Amino acid sequence: MLRDITLGQYYKTESVIHSLDPRVKVIGVFVYIISLFMIKVSQGYIPATVFLILIIYMSKVPPGYMVRGLKPILILMIITGLFNLFLTPGEELVHFYSLRITKEGVRMMIEMILRLAYLILGTSVMTLTTTPNQLTDAIEKLFSPLKIFRFPVHEIAMMMSIALSFIPILVDETDRIMKAQMARGADFENRNLIKKMKAMIPVLVPLFVSAFRRANDLSLAMEARCYRGGDGRTRMKPLRYKKRDVMAYIVLILYIAVIILTGKLFGQV
Amino acid sequence: MSIIVDHLSYVYGKSTAYEVRAVDDVSFCINEGEYIGLLGQTGSGKSTLIQNLNGLLKPEEGSVYYDGADIFDKEYDRKKLRSNVGLVFQYPEHQLFEADVFSDVCFGPKNMGLTRTEVELRAYEALKMVGIRDEDFYISPFDLSGGEKRRVAIAGVLAMKPKVLILDEPSAGLDPGGREDILRLIDSIRQETGMSIILVSHSMDDVAEHAERLLVMYKSHLIFDDTPVNVFSQYETMNEIGLGVPQVMEVLTGLRNKGIPVRTDMITLNEAKNEILRVFGRC
Ligand SMILES: Nc1ncnc2c1ncn2[C@@H]1O[C@H](COP(=O)(O)OP(=O)(O)O)[C@@H](O)[C@H]1O
Ligand SMILES: [Mg+2]
Numbered sequence: 420m421l422r423d424i425t426l427g428q429y430y431k432t433e434s435v436i437h438s439l440d441p442r443v444k445v446i447g448v449f450v451y452i453i454s455l456f457m458i459k460v461s462q463g464y465i466p467a468t469v470f471l472i473l474i475i476y477m478s479k480v481p482p483g484y485m486v487r488g489l490k491p492i493l494i495l496m497i498i499t500g501l502f503n504l505f506l507t508p509g510e511e512l513v514h515f516y517s518l519r520i521t522k523e524g525v526r527m528m529i530e531m532i533l534r535l536a537y538l539i540l541g542t543s544v545m546t547l548t549t550t551p552n553q554l555t556d557a558i559e560k561l562f563s564p565l566k567i568f569r570f571p572v573h574e575i576a577m578m579m580s581i582a583l584s585f586i587p588i589l590v591d592e593t594d595r596i597m598k599a600q601m602a603r604g605a606d607f608e609n610r611n612l613i614k615k616m617k618a619m620i621p622v623l624v625p626l627f628v629s630a631f632r633r634a635n636d637l638s639l640a641m642e643a644r645c646y647r648g649g650d651g652r653t654r655m656k657p658l659r660y661k662k663r664d665v666m667a668y669i670v671l672i673l674y675i676a677v678i679i680l681t682g683k684l685f686g687q688v
Numbered sequence: 689m690s691i692i693v694d695h696l697s698y699v700y701g702k703s704t705a706y707e708v709r710a711v712d713d714v715s716f717c718i719n720e721g722e723y724i725g726l727l728g729q730t731g732s733g734k735s736t737l738i739q740n741l742n743g744l745l746k747p748e749e750g751s752v753y754y755d756g757a758d759i760f761d762k763e764y765d766r767k768k769l770r771s772n773v774g775l776v777f778q779y780p781e782h783q784l785f786e787a788d789v790f791s792d793v794c795f796g797p798k799n800m801g802l803t804r805t806e807v808e809l810r811a812y813e814a815l816k817m818v819g820i821r822d823e824d825f826y827i828s829p830f831d832l833s834g835g836e837k838r839r840v841a842i843a844g845v846l847a848m849k850p851k852v853l854i855l856d857e858p859s860a861g862l863d864p865g866g867r868e869d870i871l872r873l874i875d876s877i878r879q880e881t882g883m884s885i886i887l888v889s890h891s892m893d894d895v896a897e898h899a900e901r902l903l904v905m906y907k908s909h910l911i912f913d914d915t916p917v918n919v920f921s922q923y924e925t926m927n928e929i930g931l932g933v934p935q936v937m938e939v940l941t942g943l944r945n946k947g948i949p950v951r952t953d954m955i956t957l958n959e960a961k962n963e964i965l966r967v968f969g970r971c
Contacts, residue, residue: 598744599783602775603844604767604799621795624785628830 430547436478437548440664441557443671444545450671451541454678455534460685461526464533466677471537471544480547488543489536496535503527551583560658573649581637589630596625689755689851689884691718691741691773696750698736710736712908713750718852718884725895725916726888728905729930734888735778737905738854742766742773771800774850774883778857780841784829789820789840792829796848807847814847815840817880818873835866839873846877853877854886859894871898896920896934896955904931917953936960 436444451470458464475485489496509523546554559576566572597607600621609615698711710733718724728734739745740752743759743766752759759769777783786792793811802810815825818839824832829840838858845853855874859867871894878885889895895902895916902919904912906929912919920926920933923941927933933941933955940952940960950967954960 595777596783598739599777599780600795601744602742602770602777603783603796604770604848605795606767606799621783621785625783629782 428547429550430480430484432479434477434479434548435663436474436544438663439548439667440658440660441549441553442561442658442660443664443667444549445554445557445561447667447671448541448545450675452538454675455537455541457678457682458530458534459682461530462685463678463681464530466674466681467537468533470674471540474544475540478544478548480544484547485540485543489539492535492539496532499535500528500532503531552580555580555583556654556658573652577649585630585633588633589626592629593622593626596622596629689720689772690753691852692753692756693717693741694751694753696737696740696747696752698733698740698745699748700736702748709908711740711747714905714910715750716903716910716913718886721882721884723878723885723898723900724887725899725902726886726905727890727892727895727902727931729890732905733908734905735856738775738856738886738888741854742770742775744770744775767799771796771848772851774845774848774853776842776845776853776855776858778860779838780844780858781829781834781837783844784837784841787828788826789829789832790815790825792840793843793847796844800848810847810849811843814843817846817877818843835862835869838862838870842873849881850883852884852886854888856888857890858887859889859891867894874898890931892920892926892932892934896936897957904929916955920955921953940964 451467455467458467475482504520504524504527505518507521507524507527509521512520512522512525514520549557555576558579559572562570562572562576597605601607605618605621607615607618609618693714693716696711696714697709700706700708700710712733714737726734726738736745740747743752743764746760754769754773757764759766784792786795790808790811793814794807797807797810820836820840820843824836829837832840842855842858853874858874859870862870874885874887875898877883887895887899899916902912902914902916903910904919904926911925911929912922920937923933923937932938936957936959937952937955940950940954940963943950943964944952948967950963954963
């Protein structure tokens with residue numbers, strides 16, 4: 420019922436992309452997004468497309484799975500596309516009444532839609548190939564220089580990873596409680612807003628009770644194992660760069676170089 | 689009252705990477721007043737199967753008929769069905785939410801749209817039936833002990849006066865005394881009301897003493913539907929699928945292997961005791 424809600428939808432399989440250091444992937448996505456905004460000429464989309472297709476192919480995640488991630492922003496893409504189509508000034512192609520479609524408008528529409536789609540797809544590659552725990556590890560490591568400003572990097576990363584691992588548990592729990600109350604005749608399909616909200620009480624109260632119980636259990640378990648914050652803590656799987664990570668960084672640099680070059684080459688036209 | 693389950697299959701996460709066929713081609717029927725034990729290891733699909741019986745889950749294939757009507761028909765009143773087919777989830781105490789015990793038990797009958805007098809009468813009867821003392825009626829359900837909470841939760845379903853009562857591992861997580869209490873409670877509920885009972889369990893000893901008929905699930909399939917004596921006479925199969933047989937049967941089989949001529953088709957403690965006494969000539 421509620422299983423469709425997935426956050427951090429990790430797709431389990433074995434691929435080069437899966438085995439990369441999560442830091443590479445975080446930085447890679449960051450760089451890729453910046454590169455999308457650096458593109459000034461239409462030709463620039465060729466390397467961006469090739470690069471994305473190559474990465475998706477190497478990740479061994481079914482393309483259908485990737486594209487499904489675009490569904491939630493479909494409306495946004497359509498609206499942005501239409502705005503660009505009709506509101507860009509330039510050489511006129513056709514017009515209905517006061518709406519004018521220009522050559523530049525068509526180009527802008529295609530570019531905007533591509534940019535949005537690549538943004539989402541690029542990020543999806545990361546979330547689909549990296550477990551939430553790896554992601555928080557990477558973020559903790561990447562932000563660790565902030566510690567000198569007394570910024571609680573470890574604590575925030577710990578909270579993030581606990582929150583992430585609790586989401587599926589609480590989703591399951593909500594599902595179970597809703598079913599248990601439906602077995603006692605509760606009705607969650609009522610249209611009336613007030614009644615709908617009232618119907619949530621039998622779900623929310625047990626859900627909070629259970630969340631507190633779990634939080635209590637977890638904190639006890641952490642104390643029993645002498646957890647006392649990040650100082651001096653070592654890791655079971657420390658993040659270490661391997662050869663393939665260095666290669667990935669080189670590929671990333673080459674990609675940026677190509678993007679800049681295409682900009683320079685076709686820029687004067 | 690009758691429930692017919694016809695070639696039912698249920699799939700979780702259809703056409704995703706996590707697709708699981710939790711129930712596969714299961715057929716059986718339940719008649720008036722029966723006491724059925726539903727056995728199977730963890731993950732064999734018991735909980736999924738019973739949630740199909742009151743329309744909480746919709747099967748991928750096959751159908752369920754309650755008194756001859758297909759419960760997944762568009763016009764079928766599934767809310768009414770849920771008051772007839774009472775389902776007590778595993779750890780039912782986790783569903784308690786009201787400020788006091790009595791109001792919580794009222795939740796079910798109130799949802800049925802009964803009058804207030806009727807609702808309160810039913811809640812009172814149900815609480816009495818599960819053995820909650822009058823002075824505990826108006827305290828918070830969260831102040832009760834684990835066993836009492838569970839009995840209040842069972843009362844919450846009983847108050848709807850179902851024709852069939854399905855309990856999903858009602859003795860899970862209780863100490864041996866508490867387990868015995870719950871099983872005895874189910875027996876007395878059945879005697880007082882004549883409800884059919886489906887007891888889901890993975891403890892052979894629990895069901896052997898009480899159920900008249902056993903359904904055994906193994907890896908999403910229904911592999912046995914027979915009387916306890918017949919099911920447990922499949923000694924090898926039951927051990928192979930990791931369920932085993934009641935402890936008393938193990939003892940009798942052990943005795944027999946040592947050359948003592950006891951019969952091994954005894955499944956309750958009393959029968960076994962009489963059998964051993966008979967063989968040793970002391971009764
Ligand atoms: N909500 C769910 N989503 C996906 N798979 C589930 C869900 N609930 C149970 N399963 C899977 O279905 C199978 C049967 O589970 P279940 O019916 O709970 O078995 P049992 O009650 O016999 O322990 C298991 O493999 C389990 O992992
Ligand atoms: Mg179960």
